Amino acid sequence: MRYGRGMFKRGLAVLFLLASWFSAACAYELLPAHVAVVYNGKSELSRRMAREYARVRGVPEGNLVSLDCPSANEISRKEYEDLIRAPLLRTAREQRWWVPSGIASAPMMDRKIFALVLMADLPMKIRHEAPVPPPGKDINQMQTDRAAVDSELALLAVDGYERKAWVGNPYFDRKEDFVGSGLPTFLVCRLDGLTADTCLRLVTEPAEVEKKGLWGWAVVDRGGPYAQGDQWLDAVFRRVREAGIPVYLDDWPQTLPEKFPLSRDTALYCGWYTGNANGPFTDPTFRFRPGAVAMHLHSFSASDFKIPGRGWSSALLEKGADVTVGNVYEPFLGACHRFDIFADRLLDGYTVAEASWMSMPVLSWQGVVFGDPLYRPYARMKDMDVKPTEEDRYFQGWWASSVQFGDRWRDRSARLLESARKAPSSCLYEALALEYLYRKEPARAGELVFSALDGAPDARTRARLLLESLLADRAQGGDKAFLLRMDSVRALMSSSAFLPALEEWHARIAPPPPPPKK
Template identity: 90%
Template sequence: MLFLLASWFSAACAYELLPAHVAVVYNGKSELSRRMAREYARVRGVPEGNLVSLDCPMTSEISRKEYEDTIRVPLLETARKQRWWVPSGIASSPLMNRKIFVLVLMADLPMKIRHETPAPLPGKGVNQMQTDRAAVDSELALLAVGGYERKSWQVNPYFNKREDFVGSGLPSFLVCRLDGLTPDTCMRLVTEPANVEKKGLWGWAVVDRGGPYAQGDRWLDDVFERVREAGIPAYLDDWPQTLPEKFPLSRDTALYCGWYAGKANGPFSDPSFRFRPGAIAMHLHSFSAADFKVPGRGWSSALLEKGAAVTVGNVYEPFLGACHRFDIFVDRLLDGYTVAEASWMSMPVLSWQGVVFGDPLYRPYARMKDMDVEPTEEDRYFQG
């Protein structure tokens, strides 16, 4: 009987996403990038051999050739040398044939691949549905896949699943990024999530619906219902405008989902506002990460500078149906999945414009789900 129980427990834990499954990729030209990689490996217990240095431009946007020569090809060479997967079949037997499932990118790595083909017709702009431009991160999700067409998106086979990625048998990678406007923010993203998840992410959920399309509002309605179902105190704003400038947003805000403004406004432009440590904060907008390194431009970096530990963004126009689905993301996090798994379950497409910012191993709600936490004075109302 004990043998059967041990066998069952081993099978149940066999597909858990572990530090050994993560490759930490950094830019060898950047001291900050190197420091983040070493510290992330220390905090999460990632094997030293899983750290990968690239020699690539310290610019946000690069050409397709620069992506191939300085990012994709060197990573493929590292994968071959370290046998990240067996060439005979990455998807056939994932536990035997594959070692690395997640790529976490450090600061000062390029984020955008600019448009090159097809060339626009004379007098016309880029056809945003037929373009080879993409987020570096989204392109790297297909690192192990060759031969696909790079002039539009590819379907994400992990979209809307509810299963551990390690056991899924899928050939894609889960790609997350740790980056911010300042070194302090970058280092906080490295260290904070591991500490927060030990006691759980307690606090308010704030949902700001009222965007331009009914489809997006339905996603946010589903977020609101899901967090209420989970017992999280929630505030729903139903006005067409985003939250007003003087809105008294609680500093105990741990989850924020909203839309639709071009740049951070309302309480998020208040210099004194901070999210709860470890917070998940996302604003749906086509260009939320297009100018990530420019202060005051877009939502992704602005939310991280306000103390969020996890957000998402788009580097070019994605179109609504090819954005991260906040309802799926939040649902999977509440089910106890990692940020890497939940975020890529919520992304319908690959080789496109989406980026995930945050520790891929972060599981903010895993212990809360089973109340595997110690009661604390600061969280007593939320735990109650």
Template identity: 80%
Template sequence: LTAATCMRLVTEPAAVEKKGLWGWAVVDRGGPHAEGDKWMDAVFRRVREAGIPVYLDDWPQTLPSKFPLSRDVALYCGWYAPDANGPFADPSFRFRPGAVAMHLHSFSASEFRTPGRGWSAALLEKGADVTVGNVYEPFLGASHRFDVFVDRLLDGYTVAEASWMSMSVVSWQGVVFGDPLYRPYARMKSMDVQPSEEDRYFQGWWASRLQFGDRWRERAERLLESARKAPSSFLYEALALEYLYRKEYVQAGNMVSTALSSAPDARDHSRLLLESLLVDRARGGNKACLLQMDSVQARMPSADFLPALEEWRRRVTPPPPAPVKK
């Protein structure tokens, strides 16, 4: 790690606690073992219940190269690749200050000297303030349970407490990096925070969950009212994804289309176009997704993010027919 990163891990968390750790959650499921995916699914459910907007990647592969991930990501949980890849290998990406970011891999923290190797160092160098990892093979059952770790942080526990409770087996393989006394969500539970102006939409999403609970229709109506008054596309995007997860595809498509009209930059615009493909895929499968890809490519505002689209295209393109034996 660089000296600047080490100093940031010491100084930044205290400031973040005062205003809250607002931002997106990203959950990348689809690893090689069902148990690990259960952990990721539990994280996905928990952050939604808490009032954190979340992007779910459920492809069997990790997030694609050059995926235009929001720079407002504050929580990341994913698996399963040996080295940092996708948007986390992109020089243009950086986490929100105070972010908690974890990638489940047996050797995620075994290498800190070679740039691009492993995950723990790469995530910290990308701006995360907290991560966990393994210096050697612990096997899945002895790794930090991401679902427990995230749940405890959201309940207001410190990083040290959350990491300790998330380990079913204490061993020398598992390690945690970050301020052990950092409590990123403790003051957010009681709304005893001083968020910045740029955080107000994330705070509104959180507050709507506290106010309406499981009453989604009332909550969505209130959020839509706020979205119409906001210059940002954030609320429309968050609504689109929530409708998608609830399998309300018409509403999801409408929200994506509306969000596109107010996307502030090429990164957000490109991500929304890709999210429109997720809606197509959910409604009609890989074939429907593939049929819309040329249209999305023509509308991409920047070629920087085309590698993500092309990777998705390869994933959904049917394999060539097997040669006929004579």
């Protein structure tokens, strides 16, 4: 084909526009050079993590900042101002992290640093000090200056704000790269855990996982005490299904039961509402998939972060999650991380730092984000840059069918069923069964559960499928149908380590009679 001069010029123009668009799109990406790595110079672990994070992510050596501060979890407001905020501001001035513009609407020019990642052994909580309530009186929750260190550092460059209660987050619920937003705040994340092994895993694993992307099951545990929280989780449930991720939904009023055989391919968990980790998250045989994002909504989920068995944030990280969130003091529900926004932005390909702070309505308050700020777990899925892998093939197949068929469920399910029969794949059969259950076709769901049972690869999967068969029965015939099959399923699970999950479900439906009065 011959090209005339006009067509050649138009071709050059198109190429120029594409190049300009690509440059603009990349110009606002959060990069390693935009991150300052903050560590406790008194802690060998903290120093080691900082060096390793800089190596793994390619952060310039000049972006490492050592603080001389206590490693206590909770500090005073004065200690925060003198030992954390003041040294960071001094470093920012010396290294010209930004240049003040003198313009209120855009106070920073030539900005270099946009995110802070805090290493282990840095304080997490600023206690309430002024005014101290009189004896017998509780602190007014809305007139307290206690806060998470991380949430205060989000306002590192801002002066003169009220320390009591919170400050609105201008980045909340946005859909734009933070680097191009022009906002004067910082994205703050933390890498920490109960053990050195966990801390070091959080430094290295996310960068490795994102090379192929995060694949696996999503688990949503709704049924908490307030409609608002359930609405967030319902939105997560809808979003992951739209994104082509197979999902298990627990909609009992209680959390997942003791010894529930949660898949070890769980990559995303969102649930609520208990004070301490329970159910499958106390099972020593359970771990999340590497790179997993796991969040449990509770007022004090990170308050006792360094105490084993207390709260949720550290417990989820110890179970293999690489990303979680938490609160160090009472935040009130409306001032917690919005799990629906967090999940949506991650699935849109944003970094953990951006997604988490888009999901946080307030600053100078109680929220903490644990995870690599540069981690983009779903970027490959979003960018259609998927590299087929043997271990992920069923999850990738589920996603690919979603991309190909969209809302054409009958066509999509036929293709998936064909793939499940060829494999044969217990995973695909199970995902199909659950999807039919959500689509109010429990009879078909029950048939597919039994197809999945034929190829169940291990005792954990078999137990979960048996429990899911009861969910299909219950969806068809209510609690009566559940109880009719209860004994036969109990017999099949009689020697299973996961039998307590079945017994807990049974007790919820048919509570045992109270003990006789003495």
